[in-house]
Amino acid sequence: MPLSSYSRGLKLIFLANIISMIGSGMNSAAVIWFILQRTHSELSLGLLMMLQTVPALIMLPFSGVIIDRKDRRRLVMLLDISRLAIIATVATLALRHRVQLWNVYAMYVLVAAGFWMFWPTINALIQELTPEDKFVHSNTFIMAGVQGGFLIAGAIVGFVYNHIGLGGVLIIDACTYAFSFSCYLFVRRGVHVVAASGPEHPHADNEVRRYFYDMRQGFSYLKHHRAFIAVGLCWSLFLSAMMSQGVITAPLSDRLLHAGAVGFGWLNMGWGTGALLSATFATALILRRGADTVTRVAMAVLALGLFAAPFSRLLAVSVFNWWILGTARGIGGIALQSEFMHRVPKHLMGRVQNIFYFLGTALQLVISLFIGALAHSVSLTLAFFAVGSIYALAFLAALVPQPARAQPVPA
DSSP, rough: OGGGGGHHHHHHHHHHHHHHHHHHHHHHHHHHHHHHHOOOHHHHHHHHHHTTTHHHHHHHHHHHHHHHHHHHHHHHHHHHHHHHHHHHHHHHHHHOOOOOHHHHHHHHHHHHHHHHHHHHHHHHHHHHHSOGGHHHHHHHHHHHHHHHHHHHHHHHHHHHHHHHHHHHHHHHHHHHHHHHHHHTTSOOSSOOOOOSSSSEEEETTOOHHHHHHHHHHHHHHHOTTTTTTHHHHHHHHHHHHHHHHHHHHHHHIIIOOHHHHHHHHHHHHHHHHHHHHHHHHHHHHHHHOOHHHHHHHHHHHHHHHHHGGGGOOHHHHHHHHHHHHHHHHHOOOOOOOHHHHSSOOOHHHHHHHHHHHHHHHHHHHHOOOOOEEEEEEIIIHHHHHHHHHHHHHHHHTTSOOOOOOOOOOOO
């Protein structure tokens, strides 16, 4: 679909994501490299990935209800301005050479808490703004913005980190959040809350009972659509593996490829390029082959690529492998998100989605620390095998057949 075919709101969301992802990608890569340089330990990276899940586990049981009750655009704006303040504070410390490891850990954890609230919210907002027959197109469009931002970040951070340091990278990230906030400000006007379909809320006068009633609605949907649980499990496993992968990417460049921060930048750029280019054919591929088939192929490619990764000692070969993996990540993520949007009602999207975000976060909590300890104390190769095995489990979940869904009425 040409850019002109999308609504003004979706165009602004695309612009906000591509700019904010530049900052977020640079922030994440810079923090990982900063901690690895300070500690020379993959276990510390595993601890970082584990700690970022703790606030998410606390928030996710409540945030799904909040997403479905509140204006999703305003939630995104609140998250942007909060993360801007946190990052700007640590950037100031870093520029004044007063930053300590615990400051960086705390920042990463708080920003990650915003991340776990942001993505379920933005997915629900995109579903809300998109006609039903255009879910795959919108997901591809937004994914292009996200991966385009990460591509630019991957191409930049590995080459500029040695010159501007952690403080300079964080200042760039704070500025991108300010830009993102400005875009969401003009997505639409007024307060918009998705109305629930069905009878009037039976506990409108009691917030606690209303919360538990709302949560039961999300689980009730899964109870009556049990085959969809496999799609959710695939998403949870995919998400936990992808997030845990950050523990072993920097050590791959440092210990196996001996390419340092520049090699880390090339790997990130390979991943981002593959994911971005996948947006050029993902829509046609998913509509032609089906989201379930595309998901299975993507999870299989991710598993095989992680199994093969530690056996290369050439940077060019590893970057090509990361390009393939990024492509699989792009089309797999679009296919899974589209399945959620097609099958989950709009007024339940936040709650149903967050059940599987919570599961993925809990898995990452265990997996990240385990992979960090495995890479540091036993074998980096075995750590790659462990992440690849999680993608393999996602592939098995994707094999569960899904019932045919009703064809949407063209907008």
